[in-house]
Amino acid sequence: MSQPLPKIVHLTSAHPPFDVRIFHRACVSLAQAGYPVVLVVPHERDEVREGVQVRAVAKTRGRLGRMLGTVWAVYKQALAEQGDIYHFHDPELIPMGLLLRLQGKKVVYDVHEDVPTDILSKNWIPKPLRRLVAGAMRLLEHLAGRLLSGVVAVTKPIAERFPAHKTILLQNFPHPQEIALLDQPYQTRPARVLYAGSITAVRGLFEMLQAMQHLQDPQVRLTLIGAFAPQSLAAEAKNHPGYHQVDFLGYKNRSETLALLASSRIGLAVLHPIPSFLVSQPTKLYEYMMAGIPFVASDFPLWRESIGNVSCGLFVDPKNPRAIAEAIKWLLEHPAEAEAMGQRGRQLIIERLNWGVEFAKLTALYQRLYKAGTARGLEV
Numbered sequence: 001m002s003q004p005l006p007k008i009v010h011l012t013s014a015h016p017p018f019d020v021r022i023f024h025r026a027c028v029s030l031a032q033a034g035y036p037v038v039l040v041v042p043h044e045r046d047e048v049r050e051g052v053q054v055r056a057v058a059k060t061r062g063r064l065g066r067m068l069g070t071v072w073a074v075y076k077q078a079l080a081e082q083g084d085i086y087h088f089h090d091p092e093l094i095p096m097g098l099l100l101r102l103q104g105k106k107v108v109y110d111v112h113e114d115v116p117t118d119i120l121s122k123n124w125i126p127k128p129l130r131r132l133v134a135g136a137m138r139l140l141e142h143l144a145g146r147l148l149s150g151v152v153a154v155t156k157p158i159a160e161r162f163p164a165h166k167t168i169l170l171q172n173f174p175h176p177q178e179i180a181l182l183d184q185p186y187q188t189r190p191a192r193v194l195y196a197g198s199i200t201a202v203r204g205l206f207e208m209l210q211a212m213q214h215l216q217d218p219q220v221r222l223t224l225i226g227a228f229a230p231q232s233l234a235a236e237a238k239n240h241p242g243y244h245q246v247d248f249l250g251y252k253n254r255s256e257t258l259a260l261l262a263s264s265r266i267g268l269a270v271l272h273p274i275p276s277f278l279v280s281q282p283t284k285l286y287e288y289m290m291a292g293i294p295f296v297a298s299d300f301p302l303w304r305e306s307i308g309n310v311s312c313g314l315f316v317d318p319k320n321p322r323a324i325a326e327a328i329k330w331l332l333e334h335p336a337e338a339e340a341m342g343q344r345g346r347q348l349i350i351e352r353l354n355w356g357v358e359f360a361k362l363t364a365l366y367q368r369l370y371k372a373g374t375a376r377g378l379e380v
Contacts, residue, residue, distance in 0.1 A: 005033075005034055005035045005036065006035070006036075006083075006084035006085050006366060006367075006369075006370040007035070007036040007037075007038070007081075007082075007083045007084045007085070008030055008035050008036070008037045008038070008083065008084070008085050008087060008366060009037075009038045009039075009040065009078060009081045009083030009085070009086050009087070010022055010026060010027055010037070010038070010039045010040070010087050010088070010089070011039075011040045011041075011074050011078055011086060011087065011088040011089065011093060011096075012039075012040070012041050012042075012074075012088065012089040012090055012093075013041075013042065013057075013066060013067075013070040013071050013074050013090050013092060013093055014066065014070075014089075014090045014092065015041065015089060015090070016041075017039070017041045017042070017043040017054060017056075018049075018253070018254065019089075020172075020254070020283055021089075021112070021154075021172055021283065022039065022041075022089055022110075023039060023052065024175065024254055025175055025355050025358075025359070026087070026359075026362065027039050027052040028050045028051065028052060029175070029355065029359050030052075030363075031050060031051030031052050032051065033359075033363065035366075036053075037051070037052050037053070038052070038053045038054075038055055038081050038083065039052055039053070039054050039055065040055045040057060040074050040077045040078055040081070041054065041055070041056065041057070041074075042056070042057055042058070042059040042060075042066075042070055043056035043057070043059075044056060055077050055081065057070060057073035057074055057077055058070075058073055066092075067092050071092055071093060071095075071096055074093065074096065075093075075096040075099065075100075078096070078100060079100075083105070084106065084370060085106045085107075085108065085149075085366055085369055085370065086100050086105055086106065086107045086108065087107075087108040087110060087152070088107070088108070088109060088110065089110045089112060091111075091115045091137065091140075091141070094109065094140055094141070094143075094144045097109060097144065097148055098143070098144065098147060098148070101147055101148055101149065106149040106150075106369045106370070106372075107148045107149050107150075108148065108149060108150040108151065108152055108365070108369070109144050109145075109148050109150075109151050109152070110152040110154075110170075111141075111151060111152065111153045111154065111158050111162070112154050113154070113158070113276055113280060114157065114158055114161075114275070114276050114279045114280070115137050115141065116134040116135070116137045116138040116141070117134070117275040117276045117279070118275075118276035119133050119134040119137055120134055120275065120276075121202065121274045121275070121276060141161070141162075145161075145162040145163050145166075145167075146163065148166075149166070149369055150166050150167070150168070150365055150369060151163070151166055151167040151168075152167075152168055152170045152362070152365070153167055153168070153169055153170070154169075154170065154171060154172055154280070154281060155169070155171070155279055155280060155281050155302065156169060156302075157279040157302070158279060168361050168362070168364075168365050169361070170358050170361060170362055171281060171306075171353075171358055172281055172282070172283040172286065173286050173349065173353045173354050173355050173357070173358055174286050174287055174289075174290040174349055174353075174354060174355060175354070175355040175356075176349075176350070176354045176355060176356045178258060178290065179290055179346070179349065179350060179354075183262070183292075184262045184263055186265070186292060186293070186335070186338070186339040186342060187335060187339065189263050189264060189265050190221070190263065190265070191217075191219050191220045191221065191265055191332055192221050192223050192260075192263065192264040192265055192266075193212075193220060193221065193222045193223065193264070193265065193266045193267075193268060193328055194222075194223050194225070194260060194261065194264035194266070194267050194268065194288075194293075195208060195222065195223070195224050195225070195226075195267075195268045195269075195284075196225045196226060196257060196260070196261070196267075196284050196287065197225075197226050197282070197283075197284050198226050198227065198229050199224055199226045199227060199228045199229065199233070199237075200228075200229050200233065201233065201272075202271065202272045202274055202277070203270075203271050203272070204268070204269075204270035204271055204272065204298075204318055205233065205237060206237075206240065207270055207318060207319065207320075207321045207324055208222060208242075208268055208270060208321075208324065209222075209237065209240045209241075209242035209243060209246070210240075210242055210321030210324075210325075211242070211321045211322075211324035211325040211328060212242040212245040212246065212325075213240075213241050213242035213245075213321075214321060214322055214325035215245075215325050215328060215329060217329075218245065220245065220328070220332065221245055221246070221247050222242075222245055222246045222247070222268075223246075223247045223249060223260065223264065224246060224247070224248045224249065225249045225250070225251070225252045225257060225260060226250075226251065227250065227251055234248075258291075261287060261288070261290070261291035261293070262291055264291070264293055265293060265331070265332065265338070266293060266294060266295070266296060266328055266331050266332070266338070267284065267285075267287075267288030267291070267293050267294075267295045267296070267313075268295070268296050268297075268324075269282050269284050269285045269288070269295055269296075269297040269298065270296065270297065270298055270316065270318040270324055271298050271300075271318060272298075272318055272319065273298065273300065273318065273319070277298070277300070278300055278301075278302065279302060280302075281302065281303065281306055285297055285303065285313075286349060286353055288313070288345070289307075289312055289313075289342075289345030289346060289348060289349050289353070290345075290346060290349045291342075291346070292339075292342040292343055292345070292346040293342045293345075294312060294313045294314065294331055294338045294341035294342050294345065295312070295313030295314070295345070296313065296314050296316060296324060296327040296328055296331070297313055297314075297315055297316070298315070298316070298318040299315035299316060299317060299318070300315075303315070306353070307345075307348060307353075310344050310345070310348050311341060311344060312341045312342065312344045312345030312348065313341060313345065314327040314330070314331065
């Protein structure tokens with residue numbers, strides 16, 4: 001008789017309910033594999049979606065309200081779920097994770113970004129306090145690495161900051177089940193340049209707008225999907241001369257996003273070279289590859305390393321709008337070469353950089369934790 005699968009409870013206080021990494025990849029994949037899986041998240045209502053039990057906690061207004069009220073609500077609901085393994089996704093939930101660990105729960109911290117480094121670029125923190133706050137977060141993460149059951153890191157540089165014997169690398173690669181949904185012939189696609197994700201200044205918003213201005217081609221459209229952060233940035237963007245070539249579509253659900261990926265010619269990922277981005281691997285880059293479209297992306301060493309010697313896009317200086325425009329123009333004027341780049345990227349996703357490979361590592365971690373039965377953490 002086979003052993004029952006552990007109940008996995010995913011926890012987030014800061015991400016949207018149907019986040020790609022948390023819901024569509026981790027939770028849905030677990031449900032498909034037969035695991036009982038719950039997602040505790042700020043949402044309007046409890047529901048079951050794609051086999052995942054979504055437990056809603058009340059949304060609170062403002063950053064302070066979220067860090068206090070929402071975190072406490074997530075913790076209370078987590079206890080009520082009586083899970084076998086708890087997997088949380090936000091650094092603000094570390095104290096909650098430690099409380100769960102003190103009660104003998106098996107707890108995993110999913111580190112999506114280099115938080116201490118990212119704090120140094122946070123404008124909402126007074127500049128004189130940033131190093132102090134970053135140092136405090138570094139100490140808190142060090143404590144979490146020592147006391148929690150396991151750590152999941154999204155990139156190698158982040159993984160190296162945590163104990164090797166209890167840390168796994170779980171990269172943001174596309175789900176292989178979605179690849180078949182993205183098969184629209186490349187040459188029939190309109191001259192759409194796509195950006196998908198949070199729309200911010202440091203993620204290249206104004207460089208993208210200036211690039212469109214340099215192109216001076218009314219047939220080329222920049223499609224933005226996502227949300228402006230902060231919202232006041234939307235008005236500033238609309239006043240930019242390049243905005244007349246922009247189609248801003250706002251937030252799109254997963255199926256709508258996939259449809260836009262399947263009908264675009266080029267994907268943009270021109271994030272600024274701030275320290276936290278230099279050690280990140282953006283989901284959007286691999287989703288462009290999955291869709292068979294060449295990318296124009298920031299020339300970061302880690303991004304080049306992740307795809308190796310495969311030519312599936314153009315790397316540029318992300319602070320140089322003219323270079324971004326020239327890369328877009330070259331890909332549009334050389335459709336055969338652009339299509340070949342896209343197909344090489346797609347093949348790389350199919351063969352190596354896909355969620356199927358990563359998910360096997362996640363379930364192996366869960367199984368080790370479940371079988372260990374120790375209150376001291378992950379033993380390897």
